[in-house]
Amino acid sequence: MFHPYQRSSVRRSPISALNSASVKGNSVVGGQPPSSTGTFRPDNSFSASRSGYGHTTPQTDDIFGEFSSYMSRRELLRSEGRKEQFGASMASRASSPFKRSTTSTGTAASLDLYTDPELLKARKEIRELKETRRKLIDEKANLERKVHDLENSNNEKEAKLQATVLRVDQLEADRQFLLNRSKDLDNRLEAAEEHAITAKKEAELSQSALRRELTELQEKFSLARREANGQLRFKEQETESLEIECDTLSQQLADCEKELRKQIAMVKLGREQLSQMERKYTEAESLIMKLKSNGNAQDEMAVLKRTLDEQIAHGKSLEGRLQELTQQNRYLRDMQENTERLKDEKQALQEQLSRMHRLRGRVDELEVEISQLRSEKARWTKFLDEKDETGIDSPYALSRALAQQRFELAVIKERLGEEEAKRTGRENYILRLENELQEWMQKAKEAEDKRQADAKTLKRVERGRVLAQKEVEFLRSQLKSYDVEEEHLMSQSYDQQKARRISQLEEMVAEYRQEVVKLEEELRQPQTLPSPMSNTRVVGIYSPEVTQRITELEFTIAQLRKENAMLQKEAESLDMQVGELQRALGRGEYDPATTRILQLADNPETREAAIRQSTLDALREENRKLMSRVVELNGAVGKAGSSLGPGMVPLESVRSLEVECNQLKQAVEEKEKRVARLKEVYQAKAQEYREAVYSLLGYKLEIEIDGRVRLTSMYASQDQDPSFVFASGESDQGTMQLVGGAGDAEKRIRAAASYYVEQKGSVPALLAGVTLELFEKSRMQVQEAGG
Template sequence: MATARNQPTFNFLTGEEAPELSKASELSRSRIRPHSEYREHQPLPQSLPPEEFHARIRTLEYEVATLKQEKEVASIQHDQDIRELQTRADGDFRRGQQFEKENKATQSRYNLLLKESQDRQAQLTNERLDLERRLRTVTGQKATLEEERDEAQEQLSNLERESERNMSELEARYQTLQTSFDQLRAEFETQSSSLQNAQRKLVQMENENQELESEVSKLKSRSGDAETEVIKRQLSEQVAQNKRLDRTNKAQLAELTEFRRLQKSVEIVEEEKRALENKVRMMDSIQTELAQAQLRAQVLEEEKSAWMAFLENQGESSEVQFDSPEDMARAFVQQQIENASLVERLGAVQPELMAKDETIRELEETRLKMQAELQEAKTSVIASSDTKAKSRLERQKTLAVKETEYLRAQLKAMDDEEKEFHPERYAEETAKKIQGLQDLVDEYRREVDTMHADLSALEKEKETQPPSTPIPSRKRGLEDLDDERQGELLRKNRKLQNEFTQLRTKYDVLKNEARVQSKQLESLKNSSSRARILELRNNPTATVHAIKQSTLTALKAENETLQAQLAGKLPTTGPETSQLLVPRASLETLQLQLTSRDETIAAKEKFQTRLRAIFSAKAHEFREAVFSLLGWKLEFQPNGRVKATSMFHPGGTRNNNNNNDDDEGAADGGNYIVFDGENNTMKVSGGTDSVFAREIRGLIDFWVDGRGQVPCLLAAMTLEFYDSEAWKRF
């Protein structure tokens, strides 16, 4: 009754006043009504004795007391039923709140997954755009490189054609010049031989002219014979002939100069030919290298097409291209790390899903328990007529149904929006779970409706049944924690977990890149350790730098002392004499300059000494080579003269030993020939009347005077001396 008095009389759902009469009062009146009606319909006797009348009064008093006891028992049972129903309603309300919290958690999880999927889709879109941009860049670079390669090939072909044309022209010019040179050489040899003959004749005529002049002078001194005129005429003719020979000699010298210039031109052309041949060989090597480079490029293109073929089946709008295998490997490693992080996150989500499944299982068990309790209540609970409790339960039911319909409509709207705007990101598994929860809510609502219908039927059926024993009340559970605070902490935890996962992924990627770069650095160190940089112990650069530094230091010190003298801080003359004083820094600078000059002179002298030693060694090697190959010992003298001594006829000690001592003895006072290159003369040892001169007179007349061939003269003399030495030996 106290519970009935404490119930509100205002319906906060409909806004109307609740009925004042309670169900308990109606039940009590219905239970009392049969006895009154029974008494009203019994006929009263006309006359009863007092004892019977008192007995009936006591009977009525007993019945009234019994009815009062029954009324009290009914009220107690009614209060017990109300408390039990209120406890069940509170449990249903708490379970509804728990389900609402789980629904909110599921919704937040769904929103978080949706946001993650949107972020992932945006990231993939950005990566795809970046890869497409890089693909366009690589395609442009490839086209540019192909154009450059075509241009290089065209230039190479042009250079080859030009070089071939130049080679053909140079070969033609070379053949022409070679022919002209051969002709000019033949003419030059002919003219040189004629020139030598003319010179020889000129010398003879000069000798004859001198003899004739001497004879003319003798004749003039003796008498003026008639033959003087004839001699004068012959002399004038000889002089005219000499002049003609001089003019011919000058012309031939000019032609010889021209021939020498042509010979130099031919040598230059030959040098150019050799240079062009070297260029052609270089072009051949470049062409070979170009072919090898093209082959390597083709192999690389084939490799690129081979690993690019695996990426062509990803759709027309999501083609992924990479600039190099290194980029693909980096993307592959990054994808592996992201997959590992996703697997780790999935492993973290699976316990939550298992907890959700456990909660659903507990709810199912609770529902089964409630059904069992409902079955027990159908057999034990007396129908209650508490309108306020029933209206409260109806309001809670209506509120739960409305909230469920509102949440269902909201989820359906979100699903429709997700399907319409982002059909590719719609999670089928999440939709299935949400649909399962909705089905569970529908089933729970149907069970609640069934329970209410059963309770209503039970109230109608159990109106006349006797009351049962009261059921002990249940204790209320503990209060729930602060859901808002817990949800905020869960959101912060989830956000921090996502940030930690992203940072961990970036850390793994950077760690992998650092490991690869460290390997590359180690390989570079290993390759660079094989190359050794050699440096001279006396490095010229370091020496020059040290000299410059010392000179600069000395000049600075001298400048400071001179500035001090100009400022009057240092004396410029001696205290007792009027002689000028020189600063110590200037003296040191002068000594440094003198030392530098001495070092320069010593270096130049050392250089000259080394050159002399080198030239002496080379000259000695040349003389030894000529002596070994040609049989002549050569000694170079000043003014372009060369002294030649034969190894088979050295003179002095006539022996056949070819030692250097014998050769030196022969050169000192033996048989030799001195050739003067500046004057184009040749002198024989001992003069023209010596034994050696008479021995080689015939060879000189034949080879030099007749043919103008000094090498042939030397060769003929070598053969002659060898034959004479061999004959004497036998």
């Protein structure tokens, strides 16, 4: 990325050094010509003073200055990049100073040639100068070469620059490509990053959710753990307390037992001692006896007696002790019994305790319930207190009031609807009235028009009348003139004509008058026309009263409806109450103020209860007695030292057997009773059966003891007609006998029997035939008796 200018600046550095050198020389360049022109004093006053100073340096400096100025100019040119002009300008400028110097030297030689040492010196100087000039030219050539070199190098550089530029372009293209590539990659990267960000967000979200879950679960876990711990602790405490209780109880029991054992041991010890003592006593007695038998040693006797006394006293004391011990023993036995009882009691108490626990649980539940109910009640009361002025003090009243209000609202709504309907009706009515009014107005207008027209005609008529009057007057004057004329002309015979004329005229006038009157009437009529309006006004006067009345009635109706609804509601609640009361009545509840319940003192229930009570009492008594007996027997057994004999049966079993015996007896009685009942029933049935047979078949059926059946017809007379006796023998062979009867009747029956039974083989047919015959006979007898 090098810039061409940069390079030029690098290259300029030696030139600038040259340039700085030429600055010194420049000041001397100006000094050279005056020295050469010092001979021309008039031209320049300075030349004398200047000639004294060294002048070799100024000359060289001059060339150098020229060169340096050239160089500087060239540099400028180069900076403008004009290489081609450079060569020409340089040639022209280089020539000019030489020209000038030659001319100057020519003039000096003409003045004082070779004479002046100074001239020599000058010549020498000129030579030197020429040499230097040559050197300078060489140098210049050198420099030009150098310049050329430099130019070459410059070209080279430029080529190089071109190449570099090319390369730069290439690189630029590459860079572009790479840039694009990088952009592409950036985009991709961005996309990837976005993707990564979203993924990360999601991951974070899920992570947080999972974390929350985790914390929740941890919380639950800790809660459960705490609960479990609490419960565990509670249970442990319970068990501990129970164990402690158990320990103390077992301790007590062990103590009691230990004591008992101790007592028993003591008793045993006492007995042993007692027996020992008895043994000793017997020994002592035998000794005494021996001593007595010995008897000889009288003095020993006293000693022996004393010892004996001592022994007896000792024995007595031992006996006393024994008694004491037995007493103690008894006491201890009692104690043992007591402990047994205490154990029972303990058991009972434990049961009670558990029951109490259960009850406590129940109590807790109930308390919770109560608190709930209380809070509810408090809420109610609070709520009700807030609007105290309503006088409502219970939810029931509240709901009642609510229902009332609701109903009122409904009623009001209903009334509103009614009012609305009425209002629309009114509106319709008003509309109709307005229409009517408009019609009426129209009519009035018409009437007015008519009236105006009438007035016009009236005016016209009036005008006509005036005209007619005028005419009349004119005619009258004419008449008068006629009169005058006639008076003048003929005094007679005109009267009649005139009178007729007058009368005619007067008639005409009357007609006109009539016309006028009629017109006036007509005129008056439109004014009386709007009379129907007054009619409606009357209606209008009446309607407010009616509507008021209607509204009042409606109000009362609404009130009544409300009342009705309230009453219905009340009736419903009362019905409910009635149902409840009926139920209570059905259960058998009663009003103790007005009613009393009585029962016969001797009723089955009390009898039963009394039996039960008496048996219970008897059993109790028996039990008590038996208990005492057992105790006695136990005592006796203890004394006798033998167990129950094999022949002895416990009294309880005897009693229970007795009871069983009684029960069995009762059962037997009941059975007997039942059997007797059945017998009665059978008898009754048999009787019924026989009667049925008698009434239906006409034979009295008697079963005799030996199994024979005796049949007697209901129509048979006692003494004459026989009765049949049937007996069934072996192998389904029966015999028939006729018993009793006499004479005629018997013979006939025998004949019938031989006919029906022996020939036809049917007993029922015989019986039916006999029945018929006897029936006929009895009827005939009755007829004879009647006849």
